[in-house]
Every structure is written in C-alpha cells, then in structure tokens.
Amino acid sequence: MSSQISARRLARDLGEWRSHRAAYLALADRVRVMLIDGRLASGSRLPAERELSSALQISRTTVAAAYAQLREERYLRSVRGSGSTLALPDGQRGPVQLTQELPLDFSKAAAAAYPGLPAAYQFAVEQLPHYLSHQGFDMQGLPELRSAVADHYSERGLPTTPEQVLITLGAQHALSLLTHTLHSPGERVLIEHPTYPHAIDTFLAAGARLLAMPVTSAGGWDITEGQLLIRRSAPSLGFLMPDFQNPTGASMSVEDRQRLARIAAREGTVLIADETTAQLDIDRGPLPPMASFSSSIVTIGSLGKLAWGGLRIGWIRGPKDLMAKVLRNRPAMDLGTPLVEQLASIYLLRETQLMTANRSRELRGGRDFLAAELTEHFPQWKLQLPDGGMSLWINTGDISSSALALAARSEGLAIVPGPRFGLEGAFERFLRIPFTYSREDLKEGVGALLRASHTAGSIPSKLPLQAVI
Amino acid sequence: MSSQISARRLARDLGEWRSHRAAYLALADRVRVMLIDGRLASGSRLPAERELSSALQISRTTVAAAYAQLREERYLRSVRGSGSTLALPDGQRGPVQLTQELPLDFSKAAAAAYPGLPAAYQFAVEQLPHYLSHQGFDMQGLPELRSAVADHYSERGLPTTPEQVLITLGAQHALSLLTHTLHSPGERVLIEHPTYPHAIDTFLAAGARLLAMPVTSAGGWDITEGQLLIRRSAPSLGFLMPDFQNPTGASMSVEDRQRLARIAAREGTVLIADETTAQLDIDRGPLPPMASFSSSIVTIGSLGKLAWGGLRIGWIRGPKDLMAKVLRNRPAMDLGTPLVEQLASIYLLRETQLMTANRSRELRGGRDFLAAELTEHFPQWKLQLPDGGMSLWINTGDISSSALALAARSEGLAIVPGPRFGLEGAFERFLRIPFTYSREDLKEGVGALLRASHTAGSIPSKLPLQAVI
Numbered sequence: 047m048s049s050q051i052s053a054r055r056l057a058r059d060l061g062e063w064r065s066h067r068a069a070y071l072a073l074a075d076r077v078r079v080m081l082i083d084g085r086l087a088s089g090s091r092l093p094a095e096r097e098l099s100s101a102l103q104i105s106r107t108t109v110a111a112a113y114a115q116l117r118e119e120r121y122l123r124s125v126r127g128s129g130s131t132l133a134l135p136d137g138q139r140g141p142v143q144l145t146q147e148l149p150l151d152f153s154k155a156a157a158a159a160y161p162g163l164p165a166a167y168q169f170a171v172e173q174l175p176h177y178l179s180h181q182g183f184d185m186q187g188l189p190e191l192r193s194a195v196a197d198h199y200s201e202r203g204l205p206t207t208p209e210q211v212l213i214t215l216g217a218q219h220a221l222s223l224l225t226h227t228l229h230s231p232g233e234r235v236l237i238e239h240p241t242y243p244h245a246i247d248t249f250l251a252a253g254a255r256l257l258a259m260p261v262t263s264a265g266g267w268d269i270t271e272g273q274l275l276i277r278r279s280a281p282s283l284g285f286l287m288p289d290f291q292n293p294t295g296a297s298m299s300v301e302d303r304q305r306l307a308r309i310a311a312r313e314g315t316v317l318i319a320d321e322t323t324a325q326l327d328i329d330r331g332p333l334p335p336m337a338s339f340s341s342s343i344v345t346i347g348s349l350g351k352l353a354w355g356g357l358r359i360g361w362i363r364g365p366k367d368l369m370a371k372v373l374r375n376r377p378a379m380d381l382g383t384p385l386v387e388q389l390a391s392i393y394l395l396r397e398t399q400l401m402t403a404n405r406s407r408e409l410r411g412g413r414d415f416l417a418a419e420l421t422e423h424f425p426q427w428k429l430q431l432p433d434g435g436m437s438l439w440i441n442t443g444d445i446s447s448s449a450l451a452l453a454a455r456s457e458g459l460a461i462v463p464g465p466r467f468g469l470e471g472a473f474e475r476f477l478r479i480p481f482t483y484s485r486e487d488l489k490e491g492v493g494a495l496l497r498a499s500h501t502a503g504s505i506p507s508k509l510p511l512q513a514v515i
Numbered sequence: 516m517s518s519q520i521s522a523r524r525l526a527r528d529l530g531e532w533r534s535h536r537a538a539y540l541a542l543a544d545r546v547r548v549m550l551i552d553g554r555l556a557s558g559s560r561l562p563a564e565r566e567l568s569s570a571l572q573i574s575r576t577t578v579a580a581a582y583a584q585l586r587e588e589r590y591l592r593s594v595r596g597s598g599s600t601l602a603l604p605d606g607q608r609g610p611v612q613l614t615q616e617l618p619l620d621f622s623k624a625a626a627a628a629y630p631g632l633p634a635a636y637q638f639a640v641e642q643l644p645h646y647l648s649h650q651g652f653d654m655q656g657l658p659e660l661r662s663a664v665a666d667h668y669s670e671r672g673l674p675t676t677p678e679q680v681l682i683t684l685g686a687q688h689a690l691s692l693l694t695h696t697l698h699s700p701g702e703r704v705l706i707e708h709p710t711y712p713h714a715i716d717t718f719l720a721a722g723a724r725l726l727a728m729p730v731t732s733a734g735g736w737d738i739t740e741g742q743l744l745i746r747r748s749a750p751s752l753g754f755l756m757p758d759f760q761n762p763t764g765a766s767m768s769v770e771d772r773q774r775l776a777r778i779a780a781r782e783g784t785v786l787i788a789d790e791t792t793a794q795l796d797i798d799r800g801p802l803p804p805m806a807s808f809s810s811s812i813v814t815i816g817s818l819g820k821l822a823w824g825g826l827r828i829g830w831i832r833g834p835k836d837l838m839a840k841v842l843r844n845r846p847a848m849d850l851g852t853p854l855v856e857q858l859a860s861i862y863l864l865r866e867t868q869l870m871t872a873n874r875s876r877e878l879r880g881g882r883d884f885l886a887a888e889l890t891e892h893f894p895q896w897k898l899q900l901p902d903g904g905m906s907l908w909i910n911t912g913d914i915s916s917s918a919l920a921l922a923a924r925s926e927g928l929a930i931v932p933g934p935r936f937g938l939e940g941a942f943e944r945f946l947r948i949p950f951t952y953s954r955e956d957l958k959e960g961v962g963a964l965l966r967a968s969h970t971a972g973s974i975p976s977k978l979p980l981q982a983v984i
Contacts, residue, residue: 087843088840089840154650158647158649167855174632178632178823178825180627181623181824182826184825218848222848247847248847355652356647356649356650358849374556379720380685380691381688382824384684385825390855
C-alpha cells in the first residue's frame with residue numbers, strides 16, 4: 047500500500063519549513079526529517095512538483111531542485127508512471143533502527159530498570175511450575191495480578207474490583223485494544239495538543255479525525271476549548287494524561303478534572319486517562335485519579351515507566367461491561383499476556399512504594415541537572431520545571447526543532463522534534479528532552495545540541511509564531 | 516458501538532438451525548450458541564421480528580416466541596426505541612471466560628508446556644542483567660533471537676538473514692501486524708475454508724471481504740477454485756496453513772504449493788503462510804516451506820504450540836522491505852516484545868529437535884487414543900486420521916455441531932462448533948476435537964459428547980447437506 051500525499055496536506059504538515067539555507071535545501075531538509083521521524087511514511091508518494099509549488103507558493107524550480115536533492119541523497123525514488131516515492135536509504139529502517147545507530151538516543155522518555163527487577167523475575171520462575179500443566183493462553187490476566195492492580199487503585203481512593211481490570215501487553219497495547227473496541231472509523235477523537243506521538247498513530251490508524259485541546263507546561267489544559275470541542279463535535283473518545291503529561295509535564299487541577307469528566311459524561315464521550323506517568327512524581331504529591339470523577343472514565347496504566355520498558359505489562363481499568371467487550375475483540379489482535387511477565391509483575395506491585403521512591407530520586411537528579419545545563423548553554427530557551435514526569439518541554443524560540451533534530455543526527459544524537467507531538471506541523475519551536483539519562487549522557491547530549499544549533503540556524507523572523515506556546 | 520444485524524445476514528449465518536425441538540426453541544438455541552461462541556457479538560441488535568420471520572420464511576409468532584425465550588434466559592435485552600440487544604448474562608464474559616468455568620475445556624488446540632521450559636526461563640533470568648541498563652523497548656527483536664529464527668529457516672532449505680525476521684508477541688499478533696500493513700479496508704482476503712477462527716476475526720476487524728477456498732481433511736485444497744478467486748477478485752492477501760492445517764489437519768502437496776505461489780505472485784496477492792502448526796508432525800516428514808516457491812510469500816511462526824501458550828513469542832519472516840514497513844506500523848499497536856520471553860526463546864530454539872520429537876510422541880498418542888474412542892462411541896461419524904497437527908476434524912453426519920456444543924455445555928464440556936471455522940453458517944455438520952488433552956480428559960470428553968448427542972438430536976433429514984464436506 048503506497049499512498050499519495052496531497053500537495054495541500056504536505057503544505058500543511060511541513061509547517062514552518064524555511065530556514066537560513068537556500069529554499070530548495072530547506073524544503074529537502076524538512077521532508078527528510080519528517081520521513082526519518084515518522085511524520086511521512088516510507089513508500090508514500092510526494093505530490094507532483096507543479097502542485098506542490100502552487101500549494102507552497104514557491105517556484106516550480108525550487109520544488110524540482112528540492113526533489114533532485116532528495117533523490118541524490120536516496121530519500122526519493124522516481125519510478126516512471128508512479129511519481130516520486132519516499133524511501134529510507136538501505137539500512138535505515140525508521141526511527142527505531144535509525145536511533146539505535148547513533149551513539150546517543152534521546153528519543154525515548156524511559157529509564158533504566160528498577161534494581162529489584164532480577165528478584166521479580168526470579169520469583170516468577172519459581173512460581174512457574176504451578177502453571178505449566180495449563181495451556182497458558184491468558185487473555186484477561188491472572189486473578190492475583192488483577193487483584194493487585196485493583197488494590198492499587200482502591201488504595202488511591204478509587205474502589206476497584208479485579209473484574210474491572212484487564213491485563214495487557216503494556217499501555218500502548220491497552221490503548222489500541224480500547225480504540226478498536228470503542229471507536230469506529232470516521233468518528234472523532236479528542237486529544238491533548240501536544241500529546242504522545244504513538245497515541246496519534248493509534249487513532250489515525252483507526253481512521254479517527256482528531257480534535258486538539260491545547261495544553262502547555264505553564265498554563266495546563268484549555269478546558270474551555272475541550273468542553274467546546276466535546277459539545278460541538280461529540281468525539282467517541284478523549285485521550286488524556288492528567289498527571290505529568292507527556293510531553294509538557296503538566297498536571298490537571300482537580301477542578302479541571304471535574305469539569306472535563308462532567309461534560310464527557312453528559313455528551314457520551316469516553317475519556318481514556320493514561321496514567322503511565324502518574325507515578326513519576328518528583329515534588330507534587332497525590333491528586334485524585336481522573337476516574338474518581340465519573341464511572342465512565344477508563345484508565346490505562348503500566349509498569350513500563352516505573353519498572354522497565356523491557357517488561358511489557360499494562361492494564362485497563364474500567365466498567366465490567368467494557369472489559370467483556372475488550373476481551374471479545376482481543377483475539378483479533380493477539381492471544382494473551384505472557385505468564386512469566388505477569389508473575390514478575392505481581393512481585394513488583396508489592397514494591398510500588400519502593401519503586402516510586404527510587405524513580406522519584408532519579409528523576410529529581412536528572413531534571414535538575416538537565417535544567418541547569420540548558421540554562422547555562424541555551425539561556426534564550428524557555429523552560430518550565432515540571433514537578434514530575436521524565437522530560438522537559440522546551441520552547442526553543444527562533445530555533446526550528448526539526449532543523450535542530452536533523453543537525454543533531456550529524457552530531458551523533460537522536461532526538462524527536464516538537465512537531466512529532468502535534469498535528470499539522472505545530473510545535474516547530476518546541477523540543478522534548480528526556481532527563482532519564484546519566485549525567486554524562488545528558489552533558490554530552492546538550493553539547494551535541496549546542497553544536498547542532500550553530501548548523502541549524504534560526505527560523506526566519508518574518509514567519510509568525512505558532513498559536514500554541 | 517452496538518451494531519444492527521440485518522435479517523438477511525442473520526438468516527444466512529444461522530445456517531441449518533432447525534432441530535428436533537420446536538422451531539422457536541431451535542431458533543433460540545442457535546442464536547444462543549452463536550452468541551456464546553463469538554459468531555454474534557454481545558451488544559449487537561437483532562433484526563425486528565417481522566423482518567426475520569420474512570427472511571426465514573417462518574411465522575412471526577415463532578420468531579416472537581424465540582426472542583421471548585432468549586429474553587427469559589437473559590441473552591436478549593429489549594430497550595424501548597433501540598430494539599432487542601444481545602447480551603451475555605452477567606458473569607459470562609465471552610468464550611474465554613465461559614470455557615474457564617466448565618470442568619473440561621476442549622476449545623483450544625494447544626498442549627501443556629515442553630518440559631524444558633523452566634530451564635529456558637532460568638537461562639533468561641541469568642542473562643537478564645546484561646540488558647537492564649538499556650530502556651528495554653524492543654520493536655524488532657533481539658539480534659540473537661532473529662539469528663536463531665533465521666538459521667531455523669535456512670536449515671529447512673529457505674536461506675534467511677536476521678534482517679528478514681521480526682519478533683512478535685505470538686503468531687496472531689504477527690498476523691494482525693501484517694494485516695494492518697498490507698491490507699486496506701474493503702479489499703478482499705483469500706482464506707482457507709474452514710480456517711482458524713481468529714484469523715477470520717482479524718480480517719473482518721480490518722474491514723476485509725473474505726473469499727473462501729475449500730479445504731478438506733481427505734482431499735486437501737481446491738487449488739483450482741483458489742486460482743480462480745485470485746484471478747477474478749485480486750485479493751490483497753491470502754492466508755494459508757500449508758502444514759497440518761487447522762482445523763482439517765491437511766497438508767498441501769508440493770505441486771499445489773507451486774501452483775498457488777505462482778498465481779499469487781503473478782496477480783500481486785501476498786500469501787501469508789502460517790507455520791505455527793508446521794512442526795506438529797506425527798508421521799508425515801518434511802515438505803519444502805511455502806516461502807521457498809516465491810520470494811513474495813510471507814511466513815509467520817511461533818513457539819506457542821511447540822513450547823507453550825504462556826510463552827508469547829512469534830515472528831514474521833519475509834522481504835526486508837516489508838519488515839521495515841511493519842516496524843513503522845507497530846507502535847500504533849504495541850511497544851515491543853518482552854526481553855525475558857525473547858531470552859527464553861533463544862534457549863528453546865536450540866532445543867527445537869528435542870521439542871519436536873517430544874511433541875510428536877505426545878500427539879501420536881493423543882490422536883490414536885481419541886480416534887479409537889470416537890470410532891467406538893460414534894461409529895457413524897466420519898474422520899480422516901491426520902498425519903500431524905493437534906485435532907481431529909470430524910464429519911458428524913446428521914448431528915448439528917452447534918446443537919451438540921450447546922448440549923455439551925450442560926455436560927461440563929466446552930467445545931467449538933464447526934461453523935466458528937467458516938463463513939455463513941458452513942460446517943454445521945463438522946466438529947473439531949483437539950487431542951492434546953490427557954487420556955482421562957479425552958475419555959471424559961467423549962463421554963460428555965455422547966450424552967450431549969442424545970439431547971442434541973439430529974438435523975431434520977429434509978435439509979440439504981452443506982456444500983463443503
């Protein structure tokens with residue numbers, strides 16, 4: 047399936063693509079970085095030169111030169127009769143592979159494993175013999191694990207029974223299961239803007255039309271806009287990270303939780319509260335879970351951030367009826383959650399307090415160190431110190447984050463530019479930098495960014511700033 | 516999302532629903548079993564009584580009585596203004612849960628764990644510390660594991676590099692990833708008929724229109740029909756289990772593999788060869804892998820059947836370019852394969868020969884024992900002894916397998932009726948019985964079927980036999 051990208055869509059998604067470089071090079075740069083970071087799909091076809099030149103209001107010669115440049119660099123292949131097809135040069139296999147090749151990978155907001163992990167897996171292996179005489183397929187989750195997850199919600203003030211919990215292969219898998227259960231192609235989905243890139247991927251893959259509710263590091267959510275969007279467009283789903291939002295680090299106030307829960311319940315929009323980051327508290331303290339404000343709110347969570355990304359256990363917490371529906375849809379996607387992973391998770395959930403304290407200490411150190419480094423080397427960048435989460439969401443002022451991310455690659459650093467977290471080229475002046483790396487790596491990464499910023503240059507000042515700051 | 520079932524579709528899918536019971540009870544029975552085994556979705560709305568009576572050419576009183584019966588049993592809820600909605604009574608959560616409640620569960624063709632499994636996980640736990648300093652997210656699979664899978668194909672005469680292998684969360688997950696990558700809603704997919712039920716689920720969830728190529732235990736594949744369907748309807752995908760097909764147990768001849776591979780390559784249909792059952796050989800011996808006949812054929816495999824269902828490791832083997840595309844699509848569904856599962860799999864793949872020999876011995880015993888039991892107690896049933904796989908595919912003559920499965924539930928036995936393996940109510944006179952259970956369980960299961968067959972009664976002889984025998 048190779049798809050045609052329309053000139054209008056490309057013009058919109060390119061965002062502020064101009065730089066200090068010649069226009070054809072700036073255009074080629076932007077297309078290349080969008081291909082590398084996944085905003086444009088390998089195998090899709092670029093619009094005809096004439097159409098793009100008209101959509102961008104630039105000369106056809108410039109577009110032709112940009113395409114020639116991309117062809118020269120092997121990012122574009124021209125096949126007679128089927129136009130110009132985007133392609134990653136051999137050996138470059140999308141963001142995952144690309145970043146693995148670079149010495150420093152700042153593309154993931156995730157940390158090293160909790161030190162108790164080997165003991166958890168050892169426990170799992172010891173328990174295993176009790177389970178081997180069964181066939182092992184487990185679509186719903188072990189009763190002990192579902193109890194442990196339920197208890198963890200009850201302790202946070204949200205009474206929960208094991209029947210309200212379904213164990214999944216991580217929170218992203220949970221989101222995908224929920225989307226396939228609750229959403230039909232063509233329906234609308236409300237997202238935070240910016241939001242987690244792979245949530246956008248999940249909704250777009252399910253044929254959703256996205257509605258963006260702005261959120262900023264300093265100001266939090268534009269709930270009035272969210273209410274308006276829900277009332278006007280009746281989205282089937284809304285996707286939120288109310289605690290230490292990824293990427294902004296913002297936390298939703300109790301009042302805003304109430305307001306959003308109320309309107310969603312009234313209009314029949316199912317809110318999915320993604321709590322994968324909820325336990326990454328540095329200096330905020332607990333807030334009531336989103337789901338405590340309405341029984342129709344569905345929560346997803348996981349052990350990926352708190353324990354380890356190599357442990358793939360997440361869950362859905364919601365109404366019993368919904369769990370039954372998800373369970374029915376699941377076999378079309380996968381046949382269940384591995385038992386050893388579940389057994390290890392039973393052990394780990396007993397150590398939630400220890401894990402949380404351990405992570406909090408690490409995160410505080412990383413956050414403060416990175417903020418100090420950035421303040422020293424990029425005094426013109428604006429950042430709001432978050433009180434939790436795993437990354438800083440930085441306003442880079444007149445530096446284009448796509449250009450910076452591209453230049454950083456030459457310096458050996460993989461980093462995801464701002465627009466990957468938004469729609470239609472937004473957040474070109476924003477950059478997410480995770481602080482979950484060692485001090486050495488953070489120092490080296492900031493150095494690479496500094497060198498890259500000299501190459502990348504600034505966005506021409508005649509261009510308007512993005513609406514969302 | 517509650518969907519309306521049209522009278523025409525229901526009439527078609529009901530198949531041969533009449534039994535020796537009064538018509539309204541027979542109709543209620545059939546709807547109930549279709550709800551229980553997943554052919555009808557909980558939450559969907561039945562057609563209006565008048566429409567169904569016209570589609571089935573029976574009196575409206577009969578339909579009304581059937582609906583009343585279902586309502587009485589709490590399988591149907593009538594809400595003013597929104598018709599009659601199917602529902603599983605509280606506590607019944609679809610096939611997975613339902614079967615867990617019964618003493619004997621013959622719904623899965625899967626076996627107990629390979630005895631070497633604890634050692635494999637112990638190995639994994641010992642290797643784990645080398646991986647804990649990384650973030651652990653692994654979308655592609657560990658290089659060592661991909662090498663081991665590649666070697667396993669090369670040894671079978673299909674030269675393979677690690678770049679051609681992507682590790683997944685089991686074969687069903689692999690199928691789902693491939694379907695989302697290679698198929699667009701509305702396109703056609705060629706399936707074997709009968710086939711694995713959850714493959715049907717995956718294709719229907721992706722909006723596919725299915726084309727059925729007949730396959731039988733004794734006669735194998737109707738390749739001429741398959742060729743015709745591919746030529747006429749140009750399906751995007753074809754899904755095959757060429758070795759010990761589930762449920763028929765048939766193996767495709769070398770000549771048929773060649774013929775099918777040739778036409779698919781010519782017409783641009785991507786064939787997916789599901790080899791999850793390929794190593795369940797009892798007395799056949801090796802045949803060349805499907806993919807050795809065309810470089811465009813994609814193979815999926817897993818350790819689920821050979822090692823254990825609680826170990827969720829599968830893979831895709833195909834062209835390098837395709838792996839890159841799948842990798843791009845994967846984050847919309849999940850964020851990777853657990854590392855401990857992968858490490859255990861590296862250990863297990865070294866023992867492939869041992870695992871295969873072990874499984875083969877078990878399967879031979881189970882097959883011969885079950886066949887003898889059935890021949891003794893159901894002399895009128897026709898069965899072809901398969902030379903591999905995990906189940907018998909039995910022609911039950913004039914006994915309706917849906918009625919039998921329903922009656923068996925009262926005897927404490929969960930079993931999947933024939934129509935779950937096909938389209939439009941086909942295979943009502945077929946039953947799949949896995950022989951992977953202990954002799955005690957098999958004996959008890961056959962006893963339960965025998966008692967159930969007295970209650971279930973036979974299909975009235977005036978009805979025509981199914982086309983596919």
